[in-house]
Amino acid sequence: MNTILVQATKEWQEFQRDRLSLALAFLLPLFSLLLFGYGIRLESKNIPIVIKDLDNTSISREFVQRLYATNIFVPASAGGAISPTDAIDRGLAKAALVIPKEFAAQIFQGKTSPVQVMIDGTDIANTQIIYNTIQAANLYFLGMLKKSTKPDATLQMVVPHLRLWFNPGREEAFFIVPGAFGLILWMFPALLAAVAASREKEQKTILRVYAANPNPLGFLLGKTLVYFAVAVCMAIMIMLVGALLFGVRLAGDPTPLLVATPIYLLTSVLFGLCLGTYASSQTVAVQATSTIGFFPCLLLSGFVYPISNIPFPLSLFSILVPARYFLELTRDAFVRGTGWPAVGAVPVILVGFCCFLLMSSWLGVRRMQVKD
Numbered sequence: 001m002n003t004i005l006v007q008a009t010k011e012w013q014e015f016q017r018d019r020l021s022l023a024l025a026f027l028l029p030l031f032s033l034l035l036f037g038y039g040i041r042l043e044s045k046n047i048p049i050v051i052k053d054l055d056n057t058s059i060s061r062e063f064v065q066r067l068y069a070t071n072i073f074v075p076a077s078a079g080g081a082i083s084p085t086d087a088i089d090r091g092l093a094k095a096a097l098v099i100p101k102e103f104a105a106q107i108f109q110g111k112t113s114p115v116q117v118m119i120d121g122t123d124i125a126n127t128q129i130i131y132n133t134i135q136a137a138n139l140y141f142l143g144m145l146k147k148s149t150k151p152d153a154t155l156q157m158v159v160p161h162l163r164l165w166f167n168p169g170r171e172e173a174f175f176i177v178p179g180a181f182g183l184i185l186w187m188f189p190a191l192l193a194a195v196a197a198s199r200e201k202e203q204k205t206i207l208r209v210y211a212a213n214p215n216p217l218g219f220l221l222g223k224t225l226v227y228f229a230v231a232v233c234m235a236i237m238i239m240l241v242g243a244l245l246f247g248v249r250l251a252g253d254p255t256p257l258l259v260a261t262p263i264y265l266l267t268s269v270l271f272g273l274c275l276g277t278y279a280s281s282q283t284v285a286v287q288a289t290s291t292i293g294f295f296p297c298l299l300l301s302g303f304v305y306p307i308s309n310i311p312f313p314l315s316l317f318s319i320l321v322p323a324r325y326f327l328e329l330t331r332d333a334f335v336r337g338t339g340w341p342a343v344g345a346v347p348v349i350l351v352g353f354c355c356f357l358l359m360s361s362w363l364g365v366r367r368m369q370v371k372d
Contacts, residue, residue, distance in 0.1 A: 004218045004221045004222045004225065005222070006222065007218060007219055007221075007222020007223060008222040008223075008225045008226050010222070011196065011222060011223050011226040011227075012226050014196075014199075015192075015196070015226060015227075015230070020195070021192055021195065021196070024188055024191055024192050024195075025188065025192060025230050025233075025234055026234070026237065028188060029184045029188050029234050029237070029238055030237065030238065030241060032180070032183075032184050032187075032188075033177070033180055033184060033238050033241055033242065034241075034245075036176055036177070036179075036180035036183070036184075037173055037176060037177050037180065037242070037245065037246050040172075040176050040304075041172055042172060042175070042176075042304070043170070043172055044072065044125065044126050044129045045071065045072060046072075046073075046074045047072055047073050047074070047094050047095065047126055047129070047130060048073075048074055048075070048076035048077070048078075048092065048093045048094055048095075049067070049073040049074070049075070049076055049093055049094065049095045049096065049097065049130075050075075050076045050078050050081070050084045050087045050088075050092070050093040050095070050096040050097070051064055051067070051075070051096075051097045051098075051099070052084050052096070052097070052098045052099065053099045054098065054099055054100055054101045054103075055099050055100065055101055055102065055103035055104055057103065057104040058104070059103065059104035059107060059145075060099045060103045060104060062141070062144075063099065063103075063115075063141050064099075066137045066138075066140060066141045066144075067097070067133075067134065067137050069137075070133050070136070070137055072129070072130075072133045073095070073133070076092050076093035076094075077092065078090075078092040078093055080092075081093075084096030084097070084098060084118065085118060088118060088120050093120070094119070094120045094123055094126055094130060095117065095118065095119045095120065095130045095134075096117070096118045097115060097116070097117050097118075097134075098115070098116040098117075099115055100113065100114065100115070100116070103115075107145065115138075117134055119131060166251070166335050166336050166337070167335055171247075173246040173247070173248060174246075174248060174334065174335050175331070175335070177242045177246045177248045177334075178242075178248060178327070178330040178331045178333070178334040178335060179301075179302075179303040179304075179327050179330070179331065180238075180242075180303075181235075181238060181239065181242065181330050182264075182297075182301065182303070182323045182326040182327040182330055183297055183298065183301070183303055183323060184234075184238055185231065185234065185235055185238070185261075185264060185265060185268060185326075186264075186268050186271075186293065186297050186322065186323045186326075187268075187289075187290075187293060187294050187297065188231075188234060189227060189228075189230070189231035189234065189265055189268040189269050189272060190268045190269065190271045190272035190275070190289050190293050191272060191286060191289050191290075192227050192230060192231075192269075192272065193223065193224075193227045193268075193269045193270075193271075193272030193273045193276060194272035194273070194275045194276035194279065194285040194286065194288070194289045195272075195276065195282050195285055195286065196223055196227065196272075196273075196276065197223065197272070197273045197275075197276025197277050197279075197285070197364075198276040198277075198279040198280070198281060198282045198284065198285035199282055201279075201280065201281075202280070202281045202282055216362060216365040216366050217362055217365075219365055220273065220358075220361055220362055220365050223273060224266070224269055224270065224273065227269045227272070227273075228262075228265060228266055228269050231265040231268065231269060232262065232265060235261055235265060248334050249334065250333055250334060250337075251333065251334055251335055251336060251337030252332075252333070252336070252337025252338060252339050253337070253339035253340065254333065255339070255340070256329055256332070256333060256339055256340055256343050256344070256346070256347070257329065257330070257333040259347050260326065260329050260343075260346050260347045260350060261326075263347055263350040263351060263354060264322065264326045264350055266354055267322050267350055267353045267354050267357060268322075270354060270357035270358055270361055271289075271293060271322075271357050272285075272289060272293075273357075273361045273364075274357050274360045274361040274364055275288045275289055275292065275293075276364075277361060277364030277365050278364050296317065296318075296320075296321050297321060297323040300314075300315075300317055300318040300321045300324065301318065301321050301323040301324040301327050302318075302324055302327055302328070303323075303327060307324065322349075322350060322353045325345075325346045325349050325350060326346065326350070328342075328343055328346060329343045329346045
């Protein structure tokens with residue numbers, strides 16, 4: 001126990017003197033939360049569209065208004081384009097719609113009145129959204145026409161009554177910010193620990209550690225204790241900022257979050273220490289943590305898109321990403337509020353990661369050597 005406290009005291013003093021570590025611990029996590037919270041938007045809005053109404057009747061204008069009423073489209077600034085197709089070719093619009101002449105006349109005669117729609121397929125993120133939105137607006141417009149032209153007719157239609165649970169306002173922050181908690185609390189505690197472990201070897205201060213003949217486990221736990229405490233402060237800071245700026249607050253039983261968060265932070269610290277003990281320098285440690293830690297966490301954790309969308313066999317690698325499980329827990333704690341029935345297995349899984357990383361870090365400390 002004395003070895004752990006001595007190592008922890010030494011590490012704390014070095015941490016306070018290192019400006020890079022202080023920035024990694026407090027400034028960069030806060031900046032990352034603001035960047036994720038304000039910068040990422042998954043719901044498409046303000047898609048520019050060019051509409052050429054050759055009929056210019058009350059019916060055609062009503063059809064156009066139905067499209068704009070979806071709050072998805074905005075008129076494109078395509079004054080320099082010579083045609084709707086040219087506006088798409090020049091990147092001024094993502095979609096173009098041409099309403100033909102005799103549009104209203106054919107409708108009142110009971111005939112089909114085709115409307116030409118062109119969609120920019122290079123923007124794959126918006127292509128399906130544009131297609132579905134125009135289809136939905138068209139169905140709504142047809143329903144209005146049927147009621148106005150044949151009010152006595154029996155409408156054989158399914159009328160769904162929709163209700164959004166957990167996030168009725170469709171606030172994207174309630175999806176992004178809890179996910180950002182998992183991403184930030186995985187990346188920055190690991191970076192701090194990796195830099196601290198590799199610094200001993202790079203600056204050859206590990207020689208003083210060897211001279212004291214320490215217990216490798218005590219040496220490891222001393223470092224872990226300091227950066228675990230820093231990670232806890234980091235977690236409290238970003239969760240408070242998330243509540244104040246984005247309104248992300250606990251939705252149900254807080255105990256799963258209170259139990260799993262310290263385990264997750266410990267996993268992150270041990271992951272960084274494991275990489276740091278094997279790295280030859282601080283630069284290598286930072287690069288390894290960013291490559292092995294950040295990118296799998298960002299792409300395979302379900303932060304941006306569902307894990308079910310990840311193709312096989314790449315989806316199997318997501319099983320090895322601890323952030324995947326913590327993101328499920330944070331989104332439940334801050335949005336759904338189901339509690340233990342939904343995320344009861346997450347702390348157990350994180351404990352398994354902790355044990356594996358602790359053993360790997362211990363083996364790494366035992367083989368740390370300074371090259372002649």
